[in-house]
Structures are given as C-alpha cells and as structure tokens.
Amino acid sequence: MKRTEEMVSSLRYDALQKRWVIIATERQHRPQDFGAGQSITVSREHCPFCAGREQQTPPEIAAIRPLHSEPDTPGWRVRVIENKYPALRISNAVWELGAEGFYETIPGYGAHEVIIEGPDHDKSFIDLPSDLAFDILSMYRERLNVHMDDLRLKYTLIFKNHGATAGASLLHPHSQIIATPVTPRTIRMELMSTLKHFAETNRCMICDMVQKERDEGERIIYDDGTIVAFANYAARFPYELFIAPARHETFYNRENDHTLHCLVNCLKDVLGRLRTLLSDPPYN
Ligand SMILES: [Zn+2]
Ligand SMILES: [Zn+2]
Known part of the structure; x- marks a missing residue:
C-alpha cells in the first residue's frame, strides 16, 4: 500500500498468531512507556493535567464543566483530550485495506484518548468524592457511545494504569481509551x-x-x-x-x-x- 506522510500509525495482521498489531512509529518519541507522554518525574508544579494548565495539553475533546464555560479553561470536573502520542488517530481516515504480498495492513484509524479524573493532582480514584467518581464513569459511557456510533470502529477499550510499575507515566489520576478498527483476538x-x-x-x-x-x-x-x-x-x-x-x-x-x-x-x-x-x- 502507499504510505502517506500524515499516516502516523498502521495495523498489521499477524496471520500466524491471528492478531492485529499496532505499528506506531510516532510513539517511539514519547518520553516514557505507554502513558500520557510525560515522565513520572513531572512534579505538581509542572503537571499539564492540573487545572490552569489546559493550554499545555492537546485540545479538549469532551469535558464535564460549568455550562457556558469555554473549552481548555479551568473549572472542569472531568476532561478528555487526545493522547499526546496517540497509537491510533481519527484523522488517519484513509480507509483502504492494503496488502503486501499475503501480508495485510490497514491505516491506524481509531482513537486514543486520555480522561483526566478531576483537577486534583494527588487524589486517587478511591479518595474522590462519589459524585466526581460517578462523573468519570459516566464520561466512559459518553465516550463509548461516541465511538460506537462510528461504524468504522469495532472495539473500544477503557483502561487505567495506577502506579509506575503498572505503566502510569504521569501521577495525576487519569485513564485512557483506545478505539480500534479491528476486534482484538482475545x-x-x-x-x-x-x-x-x-x-x-x-x-x-x-x-x-x-x-x-x-x-x-x-x-x-x-x-x-x-x-x-x-x-x-x-x-x-x-x-x-x-x-x-x-x-x-x-x-x-x-x-x-x-x-x-x-x-x-x-x-x-x-x-x-x-x-x-x-x-x-x-x-x-
Ligand atoms: Zn496534576
Ligand atoms: Zn447475561
């Protein structure tokens, strides 16, 4: 298949293992393994997920915030942004099934989002007030609805890495969403x-x-x-x-x-x- 400059990632089919693998070259530039693209050493003073630093993250996709308040400004309770180093992207909208010999590849169409779980830097999910925890779970529901409406997407996974050894690269509580154009083998x-x-x-x-x-x-x-x-x-x-x-x-x-x-x-x-x-x- 022809590769375009803007195509940041693709999915390749492993016929032996019967599974799709995301090939994301851009993600090799991220400072830490799988996460929001920040090092764990980022302190509260420099954390881009904290309230007041909305301009330091990719633009807001969705949020729970006061009526009539502007996106990317403080006052939000839950905020959804694109992952800074996305494995898949909605803008990879070229929909073509490519083949290289008997190998199959498709563009990395999909979504890779970060849900920031409240403006508080060091409150983990357990310590959040129940109404904020509910807002986070209802944001999951909203994002699943959005991705389910896109018929090109087959599967959406919501996951959370808590703690450095579980893969969280930024301490500010957050979870991630990956929506893929293929159904994972499992x-x-x-x-x-x-x-x-x-x-x-x-x-x-x-x-x-x-x-x-x-x-x-x-x-x-x-x-x-x-x-x-x-x-x-x-x-x-x-x-x-x-x-x-x-x-x-x-x-x-x-x-x-x-x-x-x-x-x-x-x-x-x-x-x-x-x-x-x-x-x-x-x-x-
Ligand atoms: Zn923070
Ligand atoms: Zn049942």
Missing part, C-alpha cells in the same frame, strides 16, 4: 465462547458465571444486588477481579445512572480493600 475469542454457550444452552455465559459464583459464594468479594465482584476462577494475576452487573446487560454504555452509582461504591470498596491489604499496589 475479545473475538470471548465472543465466540459466549456465542457457543448460548447456542448450546440458550443462556448467557456471563449471567451463568455470576449465578455460579453467587451459589458457591466462595470467591464473591462484593455484591450489593446490582453489581457483583468476584475473584476470577482461573485468574492469571494475583487479586484479579471480575466485575459484572447482577442482571443481564451487554453494553456498559446502556447502563443507567443507578448502576453506575453502584459501580462507584463497588470500585471504592474493592480498591480500598486492596490498598489497605497491599499498601497501595499498582494495578490495571
């Missing part, structure tokens, strides 16, 4: 497993998992009737958690405000217990 596998389970039993696999955990009770960590958290039966990491709604729901962005309020309580509880137990461990 997600494809999950979709196939749940589809097979449904074809065989006429039941939802996640609902069956929740039911099984509730019946046994052994691994349940949190259950308020709306949100259930349990230790993953086949956990790959210590303290790996599975969090699911108690009733059947396919999409996070279809959850109502009540469920998100319950999710805030659940996250504060389980993350708070992890912090007490393990003295503020890094997590994803």
